[in-house]
Amino acid sequence: MLRLQGINAIIALIAVFALLHLAFVPDAHTFRTTISTLLGGIAFLLMTCSVILATRLEVFEEMFGGLDRMYQVHRVAGTFTAVFALVHFFFIPKELPAGVDPVANSTFPSAQIGMAAMVLLVIGLFVALNRKISYSRWRNPHKVMALVYILVIGHFMNAPGIFFERFSASGILLILATLVGTVALIYTAFGMNKRTAQHYTIEAVNALERATEVVLKPVGDMLKFKPGQFAFVEIQGKGWSEPHPFTISSAPGEDRLRFTMKVLGDWTRKVREELQPGGEVIVRGPYGRFDASKAESKKQVWIAGGIGLTPFLSKLRAMDADDDRDIHFAYAARNKEEAIFLEELQAIAAERDNLTLYYFFSEDGDFARVDAAKERLPGALTDYEYLICGPKPMVEGLMKDLKKEGVKRKAMHVEAFEFR
Numbered sequence: 001m002l003r004l005q006g007i008n009a010i011i012a013l014i015a016v017f018a019l020l021h022l023a024f025v026p027d028a029h030t031f032r033t034t035i036s037t038l039l040g041g042i043a044f045l046l047m048t049c050s051v052i053l054a055t056r057l058e059v060f061e062e063m064f065g066g067l068d069r070m071y072q073v074h075r076v077a078g079t080f081t082a083v084f085a086l087v088h089f090f091f092i093p094k095e096l097p098a099g100v101d102p103v104a105n106s107t108f109p110s111a112q113i114g115m116a117a118m119v120l121l122v123i124g125l126f127v128a129l130n131r132k133i134s135y136s137r138w139r140n141p142h143k144v145m146a147l148v149y150i151l152v153i154g155h156f157m158n159a160p161g162i163f164f165e166r167f168s169a170s171g172i173l174l175i176l177a178t179l180v181g182t183v184a185l186i187y188t189a190f191g192m193n194k195r196t197a198q199h200y201t202i203e204a205v206n207a208l209e210r211a212t213e214v215v216l217k218p219v220g221d222m223l224k225f226k227p228g229q230f231a232f233v234e235i236q237g238k239g240w241s242e243p244h245p246f247t248i249s250s251a252p253g254e255d256r257l258r259f260t261m262k263v264l265g266d267w268t269r270k271v272r273e274e275l276q277p278g279g280e281v282i283v284r285g286p287y288g289r290f291d292a293s294k295a296e297s298k299k300q301v302w303i304a305g306g307i308g309l310t311p312f313l314s315k316l317r318a319m320d321a322d323d324d325r326d327i328h329f330a331y332a333a334r335n336k337e338e339a340i341f342l343e344e345l346q347a348i349a350a351e352r353d354n355l356t357l358y359y360f361f362s363e364d365g366d367f368a369r370v371d372a373a374k375e376r377l378p379g380a381l382t383d384y385e386y387l388i389c390g391p392k393p394m395v396e397g398l399m400k401d402l403k404k405e406g407v408k409r410k411a412m413h414v415e416a417f418e419f420r
């Protein structure tokens with residue numbers, strides 16, 4: 001769940017900047033100049049927040065509620081950056097203000113640099129928001145945003161003093177943001193991947209119904225993670241391209257790391273058809289906050305749709321013998337064949353008094369819906385906390401209907417399985 005701590009920090013930063021900017025307006029400013037510089041500054045601060053969120057640092061996961069939420073905020077901050085930058089552009093005075101040396105101004109062309117940054121930003125945003133452009137095609141061009149950030153810094157650092165007063169209170173705040181943002185950018189480009197990389201060899205590739213289980217043996221230390229967390233999997237070798245995020249389906253404490261990957265597109269198909277034991281894999285993580293231990297109530301309903309089973313698989317495999325929660329686990333799949341690991345789940349449920357399994361097979365017309373849950377669950381729906389992972393329409397439908405039944409949003413914990 002998105003945590004408000006991070007959002008509030010961003011809002012507070014912008015509010016402080018706006019207050020400082022408006023409290024100490026230079027005499028030479030016209031109304032247009034004040035507004036355009038205010039909007040430009042806000043756009044830059046939002047972009048800096050976006051850059052900082054791309055570092056994937058754990059401290060921000062805590063503030064925002066997980067890496068998937070951080071990436072969602074990163075995208076929204078990027079969108080607002082473009083909006084503020086565009087309005088900033090339309091407010092800029094068309095004439096050079098009195099006192100600005102035209103020669104000096106053309107030697108360091110702040111306006112042209114800003115224009116180049118804005119064009120790239122708007123194109124980048126269009127690509128990022130266009131879901132028809134596949135993730136792998138979007139990923140590398142998206143790195144141009146680092147250049148845009150540098151151009152924006154060049155734009156305001158070169159701006160005539162009337163537009164950017166370096167030693168005003170709001171100017172100093174922007175300079176500090178520049179320093180932090182630049183360090184974050186350098187860390188993301190050169191440090192982040194090295195810091196988090198762990199090496200594994202592929203021990204087994206097990207074909208399941210429309211999915212593949214990949215079993216990895218650590219070369220050095222085993223990744224430390226909590227059930228429900230995910231990691232980036234980067235297969236070494238030609239043609240495997242970018243890292244892909246997958247939830248760890250093994251339990252912490254096992255001597256192997258297991259991922260269960262649904263065959264969805266080119267990369268996951270290649271895993272199924274070409275991946276061989278013996279190959280090398282780099283795993284980066286762990287990330288995510290889909291953690292049942294954060295649920296306050298001991299009465300919990302876990303709902304998995306299709307491959308949304310993976311975080312629950314890890315939780316179930318890790319469950320202590322003396323676990324005293326009352327867990328109702330609903331597993332929705334197209335049919336029995338696609339309900340992977342069903343036998344293992346049945347075996348786990350048979351051993352425990354605190355776990356009740358329910359199946360929903362859509363081919364039989366049985367969907368994981370709130371009305372069905374109401375019929376099967378003992379007690380009221382509001383007695384439980386819900387952990388949900390599955391296809392977006394299923395998750396959104398469940399959340400809407402649970403809300404109608406009076407279940408509070410904070411009693412619903414959701415894993416998205418997507419960043420964009």
Ligand SMILES: Cc1cc2nc3c(=O)[nH]c(=O)nc-3n(C[C@H](O)[C@H](O)[C@H](O)COP(=O)(O)OP(=O)(O)OC[C@H]3O[C@@H](n4cnc5c(N)ncnc54)[C@H](O)[C@@H]3O)c2cc1C
Nearest residue numbers: 135243244245246247260261262265266267268310417418
């Ligand atoms: C936090 C998280 C946990 C996940 N856990 C699992 C899991 O346990 N099992 C499972 O089967 N799937 C999981 N996924 C989804 C999995 O990452 C995608 O299905 C997979 O990357 C698709 O790759 P593809 O090229 O085969 O398919 P494509 O058809 O190319 O991609 C399908 C969708 O996957 C996403 N995607 C593709 N490539 C990447 C990438 N490199 N990085 C991020 N997202 C990408 C995009 O949203 C895209 O629209 C998880 C995703 C996230 C974000």
